[in-house]
Every structure is written in C-alpha cells, then in structure tokens.
Amino acid sequence: MKLYKKEGNIIQILSFPDETVEKGDYLLIQDNYVRKALIVQVIDVQFANIPGIFEELLRSLPDGGEQVKGEDFDPLEIAPHITYIQDARLLRCKIRATMENEILNPNSSWLPSRSKSTIKKMSIPTLLKLAKVDGKLPIILGGTKDSMLLTIDASSLDGRLNIITGKKETGKSHLSKLLMLNLVGYGATVVVFDLNGEYINLGVTSDGKRNGYYNKIHVLTPSKNFKVALKQLHLRVLLNILVHALHLPGTSTREFRHMWQSLKERDNLTLHELGEVIRNWRCNNHVRDALFSRYYSLVNSGFFTDNVAEAMLLEERLFRAKKEGGAIVINLRNTSSMDRQIVVEYVLGKLVELLTNWKLKAVFLFAEEAHIYLRETYWDDIITRMRHFGIFTTFITNQPNTIRENIYRQADNIFLLNFTNEHDLEAVSRAARADAETVKSIAQDLPPRHCLVLGKAVKDFPMVVKIKALDIKTMGETRLFFKDMN
Amino acid sequence: MQTVQIGSQPITLKRKTEHTVVAAVDTSSMKIGETPKGMLITVRGACVWKQRRQYRYLRFGPFIFHVTDENKRDVYNALRGGFSVSPYEHNNNSSPSLLQMPTRIASFLERWQHTMLSKTVTDGLILFDGSLTSGVADTSTQQMKKILDEARKRGNIVLAFSKMTNLRSNGYLITDVLLGHKPPYLLQIAGLKPKPPILLLGDVYVARFTKGNYSFRLDIDKEVPITCQIEAVEKLLGNDLFSQSYPETLRLAHIFCTFTANEVIAMQRFIVHKFDLKIINRPDMHKLLFGPFGKGENAS
Structure with missing residues (x-):
C-alpha cells in the first residue's frame, strides 16, 4: 500500500490486489522518521483511476459485445503485471487518530511522508487495547471481521x-x-x-x-x-395522562384537580366515586362532558381498577x-x-x-x-x-x-x-x-x-x-x- | 511529395460474399522510459483474421528491449538476423540511431508476421498497414518480394492500406479528391515513379468504400492481374465490416497491438521489479524553459 493523497481528513491510499483491505478496516500509517503514526479507517474502496483503462476495456469487447477470442504469445509474462495494475484499488480512509508513543490523540494536523511511510492493517484487538476500549463490565457484542x-x-x-x-x-x-x-x-x-x-x-x-x-x-x-388503582396514583401522574395522552383542556384540568382533592380528602379515590363526582360537580356542562369523555377512556382502557389487590x-x-x-x-x-x-x-x-x-x-x-x-x-x-x-x-x-x-x-x-x-x-x-x-x-x-x-x-x-x-x-x-x- | 495522375473513371465495386479469409497485421512500438545509459523500448504485433463471421487474434509481445549506444548495433543485427527471410540480407554493420530503434524493431516484427501470414493463409486476403513500397531502410526489396511471392503461391492477395499519403494530383492529396460517385469505388493512380533504390511492388489506388469523406491509399500486389485485384477488393467488401472506409480486421489488428497507458505502467513496473533497472524521469525542457508556453516535446 502506498500513501497517495490527503484532502481534509480523508487520506487516499493506493492498494494492490494481493492486499486484502475492506471497508471498515483500520490501517496504520507509520512514519518512522517522526516516530508518529496515523490511524485511519477505510470508508470506501474504489478502482484506482489508471490511465488507459477505458481503452483496455473497449479493446476486450469490440465485436458487438462478444469478446474476440485469441491467443497471446507473451514470453516475458507481462500480462499478470497488466492485470495487477488494472485491479489496483484506491482506499478512501478517514483519519481517526494519531499515535505517538503508544498514546492516541485525535490530532491530525501532521502529514506522514509519502515516500517513506509504511502502511499496514491494524487488528481490532490492537486498536481496542490502544483506545482502552475495555473495562470491568464487559459486554461482548459479537465478532469483528478478523474473528476477534x-x-x-x-x-x-x-x-x-x-x-x-x-x-x-x-x-x-x-x-x-x-x-x-x-x-x-x-x-x-x-x-x-x-x-x-x-x-x-x-x-x-x-x-x-x-x-x-x-x-x-x-x-x-x-x-x-x-393495573393501577387510583389510590396508588399521584395527581401529577394522572394529570399528565389526562393532558398529554387524552388532551384534556386547561379549564377542565383545573376542575379535575378540585374533584381529585375533594375525593382524596374523603379518602374515596375510586373509579366509581370519580364518576359520581364528575356527574354531581357544579360546573359548566362543556367541562363536565369533557371530563366524562376522559373518564370513560380511563375506565375503558382496563388499566385502572378499584380493586387494590388486583393492582x-x-x-x-x-x-x-x-x-x-x-x-x-x-x-x-x-x-x-x-x-x-x-x-x-x-x-x-x-x-x-x-x-x-x-x-x-x-x-x-x-x-x-x-x-x-x-x-x-x-x-x-x-x-x-x-x-x-x-x-x-x-x-x-x-x-x-x-x-x-x-x-x-x-x-x-x-x-x-x-x-x-x-x-x-x-x-x-x-x-x-x-x-x-x-x-x-x-x-x-x-x-x-x-x-x-x-x-x-x-x-x-x-x-x-x-x-x-x-x-x-x-x-x-x-x-x-x-x-x-x- | 510526388505528383501523380488519377484515373478519370472510378472503378465501381460490387460486394462479393463468397467466403474468403481476411487477415491483417499491425505492430506498435513505444519508448517506455529512459535509463542512465539508453532507452527502454517495447514492441508488440497483432495478427487478426476473420473466418466464418468471427474474428480471432494472435498477439506477439510485448517484447521489451533496453537499447544503449553500446548494444544497439548488436541488438539491431541480432533482430535483423532473427526476423530476416534471407540470410544474405543481414550483412550490414550499420545500425540506426537510438531514436529510430523503436520503429525499426517494430518493422522487423511486422515483416516477420507478414511472412508467417503469407505462409499460413490460403486463398485469402492479407491486409498490411502501410504501402507496398520496398527498398527503404526497414523493408528490403528481396524480403517484400519474397513475402508477396509466398502469398501468391498460396492463392492469397496482399492489400496494403495507408492512412497517410504524400501523393498529390493537381496539388491536392489523392485522398482528398472526392468524386460525386457513389461508393464503393476505386480510383487508379498512375505516373508514380519512385526514386531508386525505392521500388513499388503494388498498383496504387484511392479506395473509398463507405459514405463520408474517408478514403485511403490502397496498394495491391502488382503481379496480380487487375481483374483479380478488383475482385479481391470486392471480396474484401463482402467478407469484412467497414466503417469510415477502413476494414475492421485491420482496425482490430491496430487496436490489439496498441499500448495503453495502463500497459506502459505495468511494463515499467515489470522492468523495475525484474531487472532492478532505474527509470529516470528527465525534465521536459520545453516546459522547463517556456513554462505555460512549452507544450512538451511531442507537441508540434
């Protein structure tokens, strides 16, 4: 692998067919002269933009889409070198960190040497160790691509x-x-x-x-x-239900608060009594209707009960x-x-x-x-x-x-x-x-x-x-x- | 530049579809780098033939040579000896300049391929790239005659297509003279007298096979009777595909031997890895001296 280009925090690396690198892999770009290394992650694998590749492909398909058959007398065995170049890939990598004296930092303000740097794959366990992704309460998520x-x-x-x-x-x-x-x-x-x-x-x-x-x-x-019994409920929780789940308007909420306090004072917080209070409460009929419709929604949900043992x-x-x-x-x-x-x-x-x-x-x-x-x-x-x-x-x-x-x-x-x-x-x-x-x-x-x-x-x-x-x-x-x- | 006469009446052609093998040869050469001592040259040749509606090819190379001032004579003579049809032909001690070496080596390979085709194809049409002119530095008259003789013996007819020509009639290039006649047709060229030792081994025509302003110089073995020459062209029309007046077999031969940039990189890599040769990148003096006004050495 060879370092090719850097644009922003994207590094482009030229890779050859015998180097198996895939998306998601981590690479270590080591510059021994400055004793620093860049840790990059492959985010895309593309074909390298080799000059003449278009002509090469056209040449192989000139006969109405069918490949022209023939033989090559290639005594120097150049053909493998041609396919090697043809299959060269360009790895688009994202800079993740800089490693200096086994310590990682997110700094990417330096550039490793293009001619002298060595590039190699970095195993996930090594990276995890360096990044200190460990602890006393491990959760094994699964296996990485390199079976770790x-x-x-x-x-x-x-x-x-x-x-x-x-x-x-x-x-x-x-x-x-x-x-x-x-x-x-x-x-x-x-x-x-x-x-x-x-x-x-x-x-x-x-x-x-x-x-x-x-x-x-x-x-x-x-x-x-x-199920829950009204007795177990805090007024605030029930108001949240009425306002946010059942969309009870403000005026009706205020009346409900009074009804609830009245029932609580009498230690009579049951569904049945709540229904009775709404029926007999002195208030505007629209408010009563609004409260009744919410009351029946609560009753019909089956989530509320008067039986504390059942709750x-x-x-x-x-x-x-x-x-x-x-x-x-x-x-x-x-x-x-x-x-x-x-x-x-x-x-x-x-x-x-x-x-x-x-x-x-x-x-x-x-x-x-x-x-x-x-x-x-x-x-x-x-x-x-x-x-x-x-x-x-x-x-x-x-x-x-x-x-x-x-x-x-x-x-x-x-x-x-x-x-x-x-x-x-x-x-x-x-x-x-x-x-x-x-x-x-x-x-x-x-x-x-x-x-x-x-x-x-x-x-x-x-x-x-x-x-x-x-x-x-x-x-x-x-x-x-x-x-x-x- | 030579002035010639064009026949006043075009020879109208009819496609003859009776099955005939069409074979073509082309070679490419290229300088792929410089070393401290000389240059790296690569050559490749391709034979393409059409038989029963299918194209087949045979490619030779790439062959890579490291030519220096010290070894150029040995390389040249060895290749001339190896590819020559007659042993008496390679008794010359001279060798071309380094710059001429790529085309000369490619010519050896091309003539060898011509020889091989003339000896293996029967009752076919053999297409050459260029003309049937002999006696020039890379084509001896004996060798060319031998190739044409061999071809004729086996019932083949050699046709050579030139993409470029210097021949002019009334001041115009012969390929620019377009008649209102409907293609395909041939125009016979007369009055061509090459200076010795150059010899013309073919009858020369202007060939226009398809619509559009494309025509080529076509040389056909002059030992073949004119009626057979015309019949050969008609068979070619009936057995090969034509686009822009150029036969597909010859186009494929050219395509198969041409080097792409990718191949050049691969060969440079091969040389560096296998022979540990250091390829040097000489600065382009045009660019260096004239900056944006220097268009590079290859620009005219």
Missing part, C-alpha cells in the same frame, strides 16, 4: 443516550436484547417499552427451558397483570429489580394507541417520581419505535431532564427520521445496522459522534446482523461487528401467511 471479539464496557451505556437503528429485519431488537440482558446481568434496572411483545420470553431459551434471566424478567401486560405495583417490581437486577417489560402488544400513551405516561411519571425521591438509583429505558407512543414534549425531556434523574434511554427504530435531529446530536452511542435508503442515512449522519461519509459508506454495505458501532462505547473508533447470537425464544418474527406452505 468486540467487547464494550457496560459503563459506556451508563448515563448515556443510545440509538439502535437499521432497516427492518437487520437485527435491531436482537442487539437491544443483548445489551439489555447484559445490563440486567450486571444488576441494572431496565424498563422496556415492548411494542410487539418481542421481549416477553427473554427468560426462556430457544427450546423453551428457563434461562438464567428467568426470574429477572418481569413482563407487565396493561389491563391484564398490570400490580410497578414500584414493587422495580424495587425487586433494583436489588438483584432485572427488566420490567411493559408489553404494549394488542394495546390501542390511546391506551399505550396512558400506560407510557403512567410508567414515565412513576419512574420520575421514584428517581426524584432516590427510591431508585437509575433506570435503563429501552424504547422501541418511541414515536408511536411518546408525546412530543417527552423527547427533549428524556434526553435532558430525565437523564439527570437517572433515566438512560436507548431508542430503537427502523425509521430514523422519526427521531429528532437534536436527539441524534446528543446521542452518545449509535448502533447502526444496514440502511440502503439515503434519506435514512442522512438522518443518522446528523449525529454529532458520526461523520456523514462513514455512516453513508459503511452502513449501506452492512450485511444483516452486522452493526456499525459509533460513539463512546468504542471511544469514537467506528467498528463493524457481527452481533452474537442469543439463546432466547424469539418473538419478533413476522407472522406469515405462506409460512407452512413453503
């Missing part, structure tokens, strides 16, 4: 905002399950908004046996084993998870859009309440396709205010444009699976920790179950990894009509 394990530290997800994105069926949920189970394994409290019921069997192996996580996975299905205490499960690590899976499958919002408002409100009172230390929140159930104002709330309370969110989506640009900008880690659509890649490339060229070039060619990891987890050295398999019962499979016929 890529391990990140669980603490790199702690206090961070993460995004897992990729097109359908590339393994997003699989990766989030892997991260989640590892966090649970290290004693973390995890809450999952499970839109499609994919996480409910995480405690069971593929052959139906219980695995080590069985007792740590708590599946809560709203209106089935997950599942989210707190209790969270405290259990706090002690020994565990995941609370909120199963939102078969839940209507409005009910989903009610449940999410309740859970988030409850989490903030517990975290504010330091009853919980921190929670890792995994939110699948959050745009479906998360109200607009919560996005900023989650990444700014709630992060300080201790809610560390991982968004999982196959529609990257549903996540706002400011969230990408603040994302600490991005786990990017395959995307072919340029608009999707454009959205992801807005992330502060990713450069557009790397994202667009590498993510387009990622095979299924391969992920480009960007951000703090890999110390800003983007790495491609094949996500390791998990022995859990899969529930994320799409239901198919022709499945049994094939």
